[in-house]
Amino acid sequence: MINAVHPALVFMAGALLIPLLKGKAKSAYMLLLPILSFMNLLQIPAGSHWVIGFLEYNLTLCKIDRLSMVFGYIFHIISFIAILYAINVKDDGQHVAAVLYSGAALGVVYAGDLFTLFIFWEIMAVTATYLIWARRTKASSSAGMRYLMVHLFGGLCLLVGIILQLHNTGSVEFGHIDLDGLASVLIFIGFGINCAWPGFHSWLTDAYPEATITGTVFLSAFTTKCAVYALARGFAGTEILIWIGAAMAAFPIFYAVIENDLRRVLSYSLINQVGFMVVGIGIGTELGINGAVAHAFADILFKGLLFMAMGAVMHQTGKINCTDLGGLYKSMPVTAIFCVIGAASISAFPLFSAFATKSMVMDATAKDHLTVIWFILLFASAGVFHHAGIKIPFFAFFSHDSGIRTKEAPLNMLLAMGIAAFLCIFIGSFPGYLYRILPYPVDYAPYTAPHVMAQLQLLFFSALAFTLLMLSGIYPAEIRAINIDADWAYRKGSKAFMWLLTNPMSKFGAWISRTVFDVIPSALGWASRNPVAILKIASDSLLLKFAVPEKRDEIRRRIQREKEIYPGDIIRHWPIGTRVLWAILFFLAYLLVNYLSGVKQ
């Protein structure tokens, strides 16, 4: 007997009490939730728990193993940090949504079967949408709606895939899935949409910069990482993931260089970092999976830290575009230092977290001799330093002085950033603690002389490139503009679709209705006045085509005459025999029907 409740329950039930509390009690209660939830989690031994019968299937609400535990640990850490960052917000709706969202993320990683996973997956989509809408701007409400649409579509793919999978295999258990057949492909795509694969990625760069300051910190941690977890559990070693991941790592950095909104820059770099994880999962070796999971762990912290730092800037200045910021180190020095620590961590400087985690993925590609992938990832490593490592702190805190003078962010925000910054350095400096909780035993040493040397060279000479391009004025100027991306397809596409509906389609519709309800009935009506004459005209016209030239004039004249007298009174000149023939046919039909119905009885 376990003295504990389901891992998601403390958050999900606890969230509902938040609106009942006030002031300091509310803050204390919210901070206590992740701690209670974590203590509860530690009471649950490894294995499957809360297996319930549903229809004729068994649902495993909770399955604990080393893979789910790593995500469980980091999800608790980041939810504590993000709640601490958010407690000064006076908006119960946001708090409830954020805590429910964190709980649902735990539900996903501990789900032992695909149906349970799906339920929590959908709760995440809805609560995340609320965190976007809670900004209460026009941009956020439409971005939130697009977010919801994309994720409902992804959820639908997943659900159909799960149902087909159940039909094929008779089991809903969530284990390794071979990518063969429609069911697995739909599940794969369902996960991929949440993972922000290229082409499916723009919900992220569209919505995260529009969400609330504190909401984005939660968002950056959970949705994509749950997808990483799901891929690691279901599709480890699926080769196409290597290429998908490499594309994810490479393409966003170009966008990040020219993007003006700094939270959008971070959103692009989020995709870039998840790309490394996806490559590790695609390789599927113990080193690859360990690397992916370790990097997810580190990324949640440094990406959270960077989003918190940019959130603090936004909170204090109300601005987030490069064009409006600069020189903030003067009035927000502590935030600036935390931001630089986050930047160093994402860039994988020695002693900072990604150095110990991203390099495992690099090593896994090298061990499998994936030369092209290795080069793409090395390029992405240089690129991430360029846009996240340098651009973010430089344009916000240094660069030209924007003249903005403000105060440091509130204490709770600084504390939250401080904890995240400490953990970034701790993981980077003492990676053994993280390595110990990874799914497989770790046989990897990040701190070798050539590795440190290679990384320092890569980073410092990338910085040299930035410095020289900046000093020479070649570096692209910050411009007040937006850059279109894949979301163009449905944002402009929907307008094009509406145009298509109102113009050519409606004309086509009118033509159809005119033809069906007007032209064809009247033609039929006309023809029915004397079908025999019509047949005769038709047969004469056919005859005209094949007739010898001498006969043609005669036939033409005949057709002419037949048309002139139409409908005419030809019917009266039908020979008696024809009428008798018709009558006999009707009688025969009647007899036949009668006979057949008699047989049946």
Added chain:
Amino acid sequence: MDKQHIFDKPKNVTRLLVFFYAILVILVAIDFVIQKHPHFAWEEWPQFFAVFGFVACVLLVLVSKYVLRPLVKRKEDYYD
């Protein structure tokens, strides 16, 4: 009058840059004495990572500025 901050003095910016260039020189120097055990042959080439990092970033910026931006840049009210 606003307080003078550390990078308001051009002298400090220059100092930072000199410090930065000094690190680059040191990194280039150490590269020759370090014992490498690479997966790929080119990891052993002298200054491979330095050259790669520099070239990669220059290419990244040039492609972003001269290829991607002209393709995707729109006015801020493009979607409104």
